Amino acid sequence: MEWYEALGLLLGAIMFLMALGMPVALAFLAANIIGAWIFMGGERGIGQLLNNGLGSLTTYALVPIPLFLLMGEIFFHTGLGGRMFNAIDKLLGRLPGRLSYVTVLGGTAFSTLSGSSMGSTALLGSLMVPEMAKRGYKSHMSIGPILGTGGLAIIIPPSALAVLLATLAQIDVGALLIAGVIPGLILATFYITTIWLQTKIDPDAAPAYDVDPMSITTKLKLLLTEVVPMVGVMVAIIVLMINGIVTPSEAAAFGAFGVLILAAVFRCLTWQTMKKSVVGALRVTLMAYLIVFGSATFSQLLAFSGASRGLVNWATSYDLAPLVMLLVMFGVLLLLGMFMEQISIMLLTVPIFFPLAQTLGFDPIWFGLIMLLALEISFTTPPFGLLLFVMKGVAPPGTTMREIYTSAFPFIGCSLLLVALLVAFPQIALWLPGL
Amino acid sequence: MTAVFKTYSALVYAMAIVAGATLLWLMISVIGSVMMRNLGMQPAAWLFTSAEYGILYMTMLGAPWLVREKGHVHIELVTAALPEQARRLVSRLVAVACVLVCVILAWKGVELFLKNIARGDFDTRAYYYPRWLLTITFPLSFGIMAIEFSRFVFGDDLMHSGEAGIHE
Amino acid sequence: EDTVTAVHAFPETLIYTQSFLSFVDKVNEAGKGVVQIEVRGGPEAIGMFQQPDAVRDGIVDMVYTPGSFYGGALPEKDAMVASNLTAIETRENGGIELIDQIHQEKMGLKYLGWFDSGVCYNLWTRDEPSFDADGNLEVEGLKLRGNNVYNAFFTNYLGAQVIDLPTGEVYSALQRGVVDATGWTQIGLIDLKWNEFLNYRIEPCFFSTDLGVIVNNEKWDSLTDESKKILQDVAIQHEKDSVEALRAKRDEDFAALEEAGMKVVTLEGEAKANYLAAAREKTWERMKEVMAGQPGGTDNYDQLIELFYKLD
Ligand code: NA
Numbered sequence: 081m082e083w084y085e086a087l088g089l090l091l092g093a094i095m096f097l098m099a100l101g102m103p104v105a106l107a108f109l110a111a112n113i114i115g116a117w118i119f120m121g122g123e124r125g126i127g128q129l130l131n132n133g134l135g136s137l138t139t140y141a142l143v144p145i146p147l148f149l150l151m152g153e154i155f156f157h158t159g160l161g162g163r164m165f166n167a168i169d170k171l172l173g174r175l176p177g178r179l180s181y182v183t184v185l186g187g188t189a190f191s192t193l194s195g196s197s198m199g200s201t202a203l204l205g206s207l208m209v210p211e212m213a214k215r216g217y218k219s220h221m222s223i224g225p226i227l228g229t230g231g232l233a234i235i236i237p238p239s240a241l242a243v244l245l246a247t248l249a250q251i252d253v254g255a256l257l258i259a260g261v262i263p264g265l266i267l268a269t270f271y272i273t274t275i276w277l278q279t280k281i282d283p284d285a286a287p288a289y290d291v292d293p294m295s296i297t298t299k300l301k302l303l304l305t306e307v308v309p310m311v312g313v314m315v316a317i318i319v320l321m322i323n324g325i326v327t328p329s330e331a332a333a334f335g336a337f338g339v340l341i342l343a344a345v346f347r348c349l350t351w352q353t354m355k356k357s358v359v360g361a362l363r364v365t366l367m368a369y370l371i372v373f374g375s376a377t378f379s380q381l382l383a384f385s386g387a388s389r390g391l392v393n394w395a396t397s398y399d400l401a402p403l404v405m406l407l408v409m410f411g412v413l414l415l416l417g418m419f420m421e422q423i424s425i426m427l428l429t430v431p432i433f434f435p436l437a438q439t440l441g442f443d444p445i446w447f448g449l450i451m452l453l454a455l456e457i458s459f460t461t462p463p464f465g466l467l468l469f470v471m472k473g474v475a476p477p478g479t480t481m482r483e484i485y486t487s488a489f490p491f492i493g494c495s496l497l498l499v500a501l502l503v504a505f506p507q508i509a510l511w512l513p514g515l
Numbered sequence: 516m517t518a519v520f521k522t523y524s525a526l527v528y529a530m531a532i533v534a535g536a537t538l539l540w541l542m543i544s545v546i547g548s549v550m551m552r553n554l555g556m557q558p559a560a561w562l563f564t565s566a567e568y569g570i571l572y573m574t575m576l577g578a579p580w581l582v583r584e585k586g587h588v589h590i591e592l593v594t595a596a597l598p599e600q601a602r603r604l605v606s607r608l609v610a611v612a613c614v615l616v617c618v619i620l621a622w623k624g625v626e627l628f629l630k631n632i633a634r635g636d637f638d639t640r641a642y643y644y645p646r647w648l649l650t651i652t653f654p655l656s657f658g659i660m661a662i663e664f665s666r667f668v669f670g671d672d673l674m675h676s677g678e679a680g681i682h683e
Numbered sequence: 684e685d686t687v688t689a690v691h692a693f694p695e696t697l698i699y700t701q702s703f704l705s706f707v708d709k710v711n712e713a714g715k716g717v718v719q720i721e722v723r724g725g726p727e728a729i730g731m732f733q734q735p736d737a738v739r740d741g742i743v744d745m746v747y748t749p750g751s752f753y754g755g756a757l758p759e760k761d762a763m764v765a766s767n768l769t770a771i772e773t774r775e776n777g778g779i780e781l782i783d784q785i786h787q788e789k790m791g792l793k794y795l796g797w798f799d800s801g802v803c804y805n806l807w808t809r810d811e812p813s814f815d816a817d818g819n820l821e822v823e824g825l826k827l828r829g830n831n832v833y834n835a836f837f838t839n840y841l842g843a844q845v846i847d848l849p850t851g852e853v854y855s856a857l858q859r860g861v862v863d864a865t866g867w868t869q870i871g872l873i874d875l876k877w878n879e880f881l882n883y884r885i886e887p888c889f890f891s892t893d894l895g896v897i898v899n900n901e902k903w904d905s906l907t908d909e910s911k912k913i914l915q916d917v918a919i920q921h922e923k924d925s926v927e928a929l930r931a932k933r934d935e936d937f938a939a940l941e942e943a944g945m946k947v948v949t950l951e952g953e954a955k956a957n958y959l960a961a962a963r964e965k966t967w968e969r970m971k972e973v974m975a976g977q978p979g980g981t982d983n984y985d986q987l988i989e990l991f992y993k994l995d
């Protein structure tokens with residue numbers, strides 16, 4: 081079978097089943113059964129599918145996500161979140177869309193610690209979305225910025241994905257990590273501008289309730305009793321990470337534990353809230369991880385059948401101008417990113433793209449960063465970006481697919497704009513590591 | 516007959532409760548190993564390994580409950596565009612396909628589980644852990660998921676609501 | 684023409700994979716019109732730890748992987764892990780033949796060749812290592828990163844505080860001081876950039892890499908005799924070539940590390956002998972223990988040790 085036939089068959093099967101309304105995880109499994117049957121030698125291929133699922137689910141990298149979700153759920157169900165956001169609302173005064181800004185700032189700060197987009201989205205999503213919905217924010221004002229900042233996690237150091245990319249491509253890890261700092265901050269600024277524009281265009285997008293003026297002492301008291309303890313938990317985790325007492329993957333457990341202790345101290349921890357929190361975190365985790373179970377093998381089938389390599393080789397086989405070649409590679413990454421998981425994409429494309437980039441005269445650090453941006457975008461591209469499904473899990477009931485997609489688009493636009501800027505002014509990435 | 520249904524239902528919920536407890540165990544095991552490490556002790560390797568295996572147990576044991584709760588995300592595109600009668604038919608057909616997928620995986624899961632026992636396969640990490648203790652979750656989970664999906668084939672309650680969008 | 688499909692355990696850019704791919708090129712050159720190896724990819728095509736099962740089940744015909752990835756099914760791989768010989772000597776003395784025979788019996792696999800042998804492991808530390816009065820390495824307070832290849836040695840003998848971490852997390856763990864020492868092969872530290880944080884290499888080195896090519900038995904039997912001969916001959920030649928190539932690479936890496944300020948600390952005399960003895964004996968102990976629980980028991984134990992370890 082030619083690579084394009086294999087590609088057509090696998091992508092066709094999954095798109096058909098999903099459009100028909102099969103649960104996403106089951107659609108992956110069904111497409112895998114068909115694919116394993118054809119490409120892995122019939123029946124025995126299906127046993128391999130189960131072995132693969134076992135391998136992809138028994139990895140330590142998946143431990144933080146349920147714990148970040150748990151942290152957010154406890155925060156919400158105990159009412160600690162409500163208290164803190166009420167206080168922030170009052171402290172920030174009249175600024176329209178203030179919690180969206182808080183999301184971007186908090187998300188950016190959190191991204192500097194977390195190397196995981198899914199973890200970041202899980203935490204911010206379960207922390208912010210229910211609270212913002214309660215306050216009358218339109219869903220795109222909460223979902224959009226969170227999807228955006230979730231992606232920031234892999235650009236702003238530390239980033240597990242950046243380390244892996246640098247290792248695979250054999251480029252300087254430190255330089256690639258540092259190269260992400262300025263572009264990451266620029267991206268966060270774009271996000272803030274986007275929110276500002278959105279509140280200008282549609283003043284109803286964020287609630288415009290008035291806040292009574294407060295004295296400094298009231299403000300201070302509010303800050304100390306409602307904001308500092310919770311922020312303190314976050315700061316404590318950051319300190320633990322910086323001092324090397326915990327690794328980033330371990331931090332989530334301390335986050336959840338810290339909020340539990342806080343809830344106990346504030347006397348809002350009951351069996352009922354605990355149960356609700358675990359059930360909430362469990363629902364999103366199970367939904368996302370059964371998709372992980374299915375999609376890991378799907379990526380492998382695309383690789384094993386030769387479909388994805390065929391696509392990559394075909395796309396890079398033309399003799400084109402460097403800029404066009406860059407666009408082609410970027411396009412291939414986005415396309416693969418819709419259907420494949422990030423690490424598989426890197427394993428597949430790095431050995432082809434980096435030598436090619438070198439012959440085209442690209443700086444490898446700069447190219448690595450553009451590649452990370454493509455991977456970041458692919459996390460939130462419809463129809464299959466896993467972050468979209470995690471977000472769906474934590475969003476209020478009745479949030480539609482269209483709402484989530486349209487919320488993501490302006491923020492994907494920001495990333496594309498950043499890529500354009502990087503192409504025009506490579507120094508944005510290269511200045512800092514060159515110092 | 517009702518006694519059978521009740522026992523079966525209890526099993527689905529019991530598995531979900533174990534999944535929830537596993538989620539809490541993830542937190543406890545991570546905190547435990549970090550504490551031990553920073554107190555200068557050797558963190559028990561099973562704390563680390565149990566978290567890795569825990570993810571699999573949690574996902575597999577909880578998945579059937581989530582089918583019952585309609586918690587596995589799906590997209591309504593075709594079903595939203597169709598007239599009522601056709602929608603009901605498509606919804607039931609999709610459920611049939613889900614049952615089929617689960618039955619196939621449960622059956623291959625049994626084979627894999629038996630093969631692991633026959634070969635004496637081990638998962639080799641910090642410990643040599645019998646592989647069948649992991650793969651036994653496949654027939655169990657996919658078998659019960661098949662039953663849960665078949666409720667949407669034969670029951671009154673449909674999987675698809677007919678409203679456009681991602682559904683939980 | 685026979686076609687053999689293959690996958691490799693590590694990413695394509697890694698030196699060990701490059702070695703395997705050069706073996707593939709040699710086979711495809713020598714086997715024109717007779718036998719061709721068709722590489723399907725690395726861990727992106729079949730997961731690293733699922734590859735041994737995949738070749739057993741005939742999903743893929745050939746896999747290039749460390750024996751340690753299927754150590755549960757074949758504990759005898761520890762004879763290679765603890766070995767101080769290379770494929771050249773063990774091919775001559777019949778060691779590899781015995782390993783092949785065990786692969787056939789226990790896993791239904793043909794063991795085609797032991798590549799990239801002769802590369803051993805060192806302990807690498809951030810701070811200057813200290814020694815007790817007898818010259819033994821002091822591990823007290825050392826935060827040592829480990830994995831299941833060397834934990835038998837690290838924990839059982841050194842009594843070190845071992846922290847299990849996946850390779851991908853080691854860079855940031857070193858950066859933050861979660862760990863300050865690790866075992867690693869002589870080659871590859873620079874590729875992983877760990878030398879940014881590690882400043883000392885402790886000699887002597889211990890263990891050996893255990894990367895080999897395994898082929899599904901049914902597939903092997905279905906090949907023509909001509910194909911089998913080409914595959915086996917090229918593999919034996921590559922066993923030799925790869926030893927040379929990796930020795931050259933090691934010298935290159937060591938020179939580059941030294942250039943960048945890596946210091947070498949050496950255990951001497953009895954301390955050295957004890958250290959090496961512990962590395963091999965703790966590993967043999969583990970091998971014997973797992974062998975005892977399998978069909979065939981420890982029948983091959985003594986012979987394996989004789990063929991794979993040369994006492995001075
Ligand atoms: Na980050």
Ligand code: NA
Nearest residue numbers: 417418458465
């Ligand atoms: Na995607």
